[in-house]
Amino acid sequence: MLYYLAKSLMKVYLSIVFGFKITGKENVPEDGPVIVVANHASAFDPIALGCACPRQINFMAKAELFDSPISTSFLRRLHAFPVRRGRVDREAYRQSMDILKAGEVLGMFPEGTRSATGELQGAHPGAARFAIQTGTPVVPAAIVGTISKHRKGMRRFREPLVRVVFGEPIWPKAAGPGKVVREETEKLAEEIMQSISQLMITA
Numbered sequence: 001m002l003y004y005l006a007k008s009l010m011k012v013y014l015s016i017v018f019g020f021k022i023t024g025k026e027n028v029p030e031d032g033p034v035i036v037v038a039n040h041a042s043a044f045d046p047i048a049l050g051c052a053c054p055r056q057i058n059f060m061a062k063a064e065l066f067d068s069p070i071s072t073s074f075l076r077r078l079h080a081f082p083v084r085r086g087r088v089d090r091e092a093y094r095q096s097m098d099i100l101k102a103g104e105v106l107g108m109f110p111e112g113t114r115s116a117t118g119e120l121q122g123a124h125p126g127a128a129r130f131a132i133q134t135g136t137p138v139v140p141a142a143i144v145g146t147i148s149k150h151r152k153g154m155r156r157f158r159e160p161l162v163r164v165v166f167g168e169p170i171w172p173k174a175a176g177p178g179k180v181v182r183e184e185t186e187k188l189a190e191e192i193m194q195s196i197s198q199l200m201i202t203a
Contacts, residue, residue, distance in 0.1 A: 002077040003056060011051040014162055018145065022052045023203070024166035030055075033100040033136045034169075037127050039196050040109035041118040042146035046080075049107060049143060052164035057107035058099045060092060060126075085112060096126075100134050110192060118147050120197050128172070128188035132180050137169035138192055142199030165203045167195050 014020035028034060036057060038049050050057050056079060063082040066072045075081075083092035099106045110123035131138045145162040172188055 003050075003079055006078060007051055010047055014048065014051060018162040020048075020051070021163045022166075023163070024141075025052070025054050027166040027168050028054055028105075028139050029137065029169065031103065033103050033134065034105045035100070035127055035131055035136050035138045036105055036107050036141055036166075037110050037138055037192055037196065038107075038141040038143050038164075039115070039120055039200060040111050040113070041115045041143070043114070044146040045109070045114075045143050046107070048146055048162055048164055049141060052141070052166070053105065053107075055105045057105045059107040060096065062113075063089075096130055097134070100130065100136050106130065106136075110189065110196075120193060120200065123189040123193045125185045125189050128185045128192060129180055131170075131172040132184060132188060135172065137171050138188075139169050140167040140192055140195035140199060141165065142167075142196055142203045144200060144203040163203045165199045167199050170195060 011020065028036070034055070036049065036053060038045065046059055046061070050059070059078075059080040060083045061075065061080045063084045065075060065080075066082045081092065081095050083089050096106055108127045110127050111121040112124045113121075115121050127138060130136065142165045143163075144165075170188070170191060173184075
Protein backbone atom coordinates (compact mmCIF):
# COMPACT_ATOMS: atom_id res chain seq x y z
CA MET A 1 0.00 0.00 0.00
CA LEU A 2 2.76 2.47 0.96
CA TYR A 3 4.63 1.70 -2.27
CA TYR A 4 1.70 2.64 -4.51
CA LEU A 5 0.78 5.69 -2.42
CA ALA A 6 4.34 6.99 -2.54
CA LYS A 7 4.57 6.22 -6.25
CA SER A 8 1.38 8.14 -7.02
CA LEU A 9 2.41 11.20 -5.00
CA MET A 10 5.94 11.33 -6.40
CA LYS A 11 4.71 10.86 -9.96
CA VAL A 12 2.43 13.89 -9.59
CA TYR A 13 5.31 15.91 -8.10
CA LEU A 14 7.70 14.91 -10.91
CA SER A 15 5.13 15.71 -13.57
CA ILE A 16 4.28 19.17 -12.21
CA VAL A 17 7.77 20.34 -11.29
CA PHE A 18 10.00 18.54 -13.77
CA GLY A 19 7.70 17.62 -16.66
CA PHE A 20 8.31 13.93 -16.02
CA LYS A 21 8.43 11.97 -19.29
CA ILE A 22 8.30 8.19 -19.61
CA THR A 23 9.07 6.34 -22.83
CA GLY A 24 9.05 2.64 -23.66
CA LYS A 25 6.85 1.32 -20.84
CA GLU A 26 5.58 -1.30 -23.28
CA ASN A 27 9.06 -2.87 -23.20
CA VAL A 28 8.52 -4.02 -19.62
CA PRO A 29 6.85 -7.48 -19.73
CA GLU A 30 3.43 -7.42 -18.09
CA ASP A 31 4.11 -10.52 -16.02
CA GLY A 32 6.85 -12.94 -15.11
CA PRO A 33 10.31 -12.24 -13.67
CA VAL A 34 12.15 -9.19 -14.99
CA ILE A 35 15.40 -7.46 -14.08
CA VAL A 36 15.23 -3.70 -14.66
CA VAL A 37 18.65 -2.05 -14.80
CA ALA A 38 19.56 1.63 -15.17
CA ASN A 39 22.34 4.17 -14.93
CA HIS A 40 22.88 5.79 -11.54
CA ALA A 41 23.90 9.42 -11.02
CA SER A 42 21.60 10.61 -8.24
CA ALA A 43 19.90 9.43 -5.06
CA PHE A 44 16.72 10.47 -6.87
CA ASP A 45 17.15 7.73 -9.50
CA PRO A 46 15.32 4.91 -7.67
CA ILE A 47 12.33 7.24 -7.20
CA ALA A 48 12.25 8.20 -10.89
CA LEU A 49 12.66 4.60 -12.02
CA GLY A 50 10.04 3.31 -9.59
CA CYS A 51 7.55 5.95 -10.74
CA ALA A 52 8.21 5.20 -14.41
CA CYS A 53 7.97 1.41 -14.28
CA PRO A 54 4.45 0.05 -14.79
CA ARG A 55 5.20 -2.78 -12.35
CA GLN A 56 6.32 -2.76 -8.74
CA ILE A 57 10.10 -2.89 -8.43
CA ASN A 58 11.98 -4.63 -5.64
CA PHE A 59 15.13 -2.54 -5.30
CA MET A 60 18.53 -3.72 -4.17
CA ALA A 61 19.92 -0.85 -2.04
CA LYS A 62 23.18 -0.27 -0.19
CA ALA A 63 23.19 -1.65 3.35
CA GLU A 64 24.13 1.71 4.88
CA LEU A 65 20.59 2.95 4.24
CA PHE A 66 19.27 0.32 6.65
CA ASP A 67 21.26 1.46 9.68
CA SER A 68 18.25 2.44 11.82
CA PRO A 69 15.04 0.52 12.64
CA ILE A 70 12.94 3.41 11.29
CA SER A 71 14.69 3.62 7.91
CA THR A 72 14.75 -0.17 7.68
CA SER A 73 10.99 -0.42 8.25
CA PHE A 74 10.30 2.37 5.76
CA LEU A 75 12.54 0.96 3.02
CA ARG A 76 11.22 -2.56 3.50
CA ARG A 77 7.67 -1.29 2.99
CA LEU A 78 8.88 0.30 -0.23
CA HIS A 79 10.15 -3.14 -1.29
CA ALA A 80 13.85 -2.36 -0.95
CA PHE A 81 16.34 -4.77 0.59
CA PRO A 82 19.99 -4.31 1.63
CA VAL A 83 23.14 -5.46 -0.10
CA ARG A 84 26.63 -5.14 1.36
CA ARG A 85 28.89 -3.77 -1.33
CA GLY A 86 32.46 -4.93 -1.89
CA ARG A 87 31.79 -8.46 -0.64
CA VAL A 88 29.70 -11.53 -1.37
CA ASP A 89 26.33 -10.96 0.29
CA ARG A 90 24.58 -14.32 0.39
CA GLU A 91 21.41 -12.93 1.95
CA ALA A 92 21.02 -10.31 -0.80
CA TYR A 93 21.67 -13.05 -3.35
CA ARG A 94 18.98 -15.25 -1.80
CA GLN A 95 16.43 -12.44 -1.71
CA SER A 96 17.15 -11.54 -5.33
CA MET A 97 16.67 -15.12 -6.46
CA ASP A 98 13.45 -15.42 -4.43
CA ILE A 99 12.09 -12.28 -6.12
CA LEU A 100 12.77 -13.66 -9.58
CA LYS A 101 11.43 -17.12 -8.72
CA ALA A 102 8.22 -15.43 -7.54
CA GLY A 103 7.84 -13.81 -10.97
CA GLU A 104 8.46 -10.27 -9.70
CA VAL A 105 10.63 -7.34 -10.82
CA LEU A 106 14.16 -6.88 -9.49
CA GLY A 107 15.64 -3.39 -9.82
CA MET A 108 19.41 -2.94 -9.98
CA PHE A 109 21.98 -0.26 -10.79
CA PRO A 110 24.83 -2.25 -12.41
CA GLU A 111 27.40 0.49 -11.79
CA GLY A 112 27.14 -0.30 -8.09
CA THR A 113 27.42 3.31 -6.99
CA ARG A 114 26.48 6.77 -8.20
CA SER A 115 28.47 8.43 -10.97
CA ALA A 116 29.65 11.87 -9.82
CA THR A 117 29.74 13.16 -13.40
CA GLY A 118 26.69 11.37 -14.76
CA GLU A 119 28.86 9.48 -17.23
CA LEU A 120 28.23 5.76 -17.42
CA GLN A 121 30.70 3.63 -15.44
CA GLY A 122 31.65 -0.01 -15.76
CA ALA A 123 29.20 -2.69 -14.70
CA HIS A 124 29.35 -5.13 -11.83
CA PRO A 125 28.37 -8.66 -12.95
CA GLY A 126 25.42 -9.13 -10.57
CA ALA A 127 22.53 -8.34 -12.91
CA ALA A 128 24.03 -10.34 -15.75
CA ARG A 129 24.69 -13.30 -13.48
CA PHE A 130 21.12 -13.34 -12.13
CA ALA A 131 19.77 -13.15 -15.68
CA ILE A 132 21.87 -16.05 -16.92
CA GLN A 133 21.22 -18.22 -13.88
CA THR A 134 17.45 -17.83 -14.15
CA GLY A 135 16.91 -17.10 -17.85
CA THR A 136 15.26 -13.81 -16.84
CA PRO A 137 15.00 -10.97 -19.38
CA VAL A 138 16.83 -7.74 -18.60
CA VAL A 139 15.11 -4.45 -19.41
CA PRO A 140 17.65 -1.62 -19.72
CA ALA A 141 16.57 1.90 -18.77
CA ALA A 142 18.11 5.35 -19.00
CA ILE A 143 17.41 8.01 -16.38
CA VAL A 144 18.19 11.55 -17.48
CA GLY A 145 17.86 14.85 -15.62
CA THR A 146 18.07 13.75 -11.99
CA ILE A 147 21.50 15.26 -11.30
CA SER A 148 20.91 18.43 -9.26
CA LYS A 149 22.65 20.77 -11.69
CA HIS A 150 20.16 19.71 -14.34
CA ARG A 151 17.17 20.30 -12.07
CA LYS A 152 17.80 23.85 -10.85
CA GLY A 153 14.86 26.12 -11.43
CA MET A 154 11.63 25.43 -13.24
CA ARG A 155 11.72 23.87 -16.69
CA ARG A 156 11.70 26.14 -19.67
CA PHE A 157 9.28 25.98 -22.59
CA ARG A 158 7.55 23.02 -20.93
CA GLU A 159 10.42 20.70 -21.89
CA PRO A 160 10.72 17.64 -19.63
CA LEU A 161 13.76 17.78 -17.36
CA VAL A 162 13.47 14.29 -15.86
CA ARG A 163 13.10 11.49 -18.36
CA VAL A 164 13.09 7.70 -18.12
CA VAL A 165 13.39 5.54 -21.23
CA PHE A 166 12.94 1.76 -21.20
CA GLY A 167 14.66 -0.24 -23.92
CA GLU A 168 13.76 -3.59 -25.44
CA PRO A 169 14.31 -6.64 -23.22
CA ILE A 170 17.60 -8.49 -23.49
CA TRP A 171 16.96 -12.22 -23.30
CA PRO A 172 19.94 -14.16 -21.97
CA LYS A 173 20.68 -17.77 -22.68
CA ALA A 174 19.91 -19.64 -19.48
CA ALA A 175 22.88 -21.41 -17.97
CA GLY A 176 22.99 -25.19 -18.13
CA PRO A 177 24.09 -27.44 -15.28
CA GLY A 178 27.09 -26.18 -13.37
CA LYS A 179 28.44 -22.72 -12.75
CA VAL A 180 27.82 -19.66 -14.87
CA VAL A 181 30.73 -19.07 -17.24
CA ARG A 182 32.55 -15.82 -16.42
CA GLU A 183 33.01 -14.89 -20.08
CA GLU A 184 29.27 -15.16 -20.70
CA THR A 185 28.52 -12.98 -17.69
CA GLU A 186 30.99 -10.31 -18.78
CA LYS A 187 29.62 -10.35 -22.33
CA LEU A 188 26.03 -9.87 -21.14
CA ALA A 189 27.08 -7.16 -18.66
CA GLU A 190 28.76 -5.27 -21.49
CA GLU A 191 25.68 -5.66 -23.70
CA ILE A 192 23.49 -4.29 -20.90
CA MET A 193 25.68 -1.21 -20.43
CA GLN A 194 25.83 -0.56 -24.17
CA SER A 195 22.04 -0.62 -24.29
CA ILE A 196 21.81 1.84 -21.39
CA SER A 197 24.38 4.08 -23.09
CA GLN A 198 22.35 4.20 -26.31
CA LEU A 199 19.17 4.98 -24.39
CA MET A 200 20.89 7.84 -22.56
CA ILE A 201 21.79 9.38 -25.93
CA THR A 202 18.26 9.14 -27.32
CA ALA A 203 16.41 10.07 -24.09
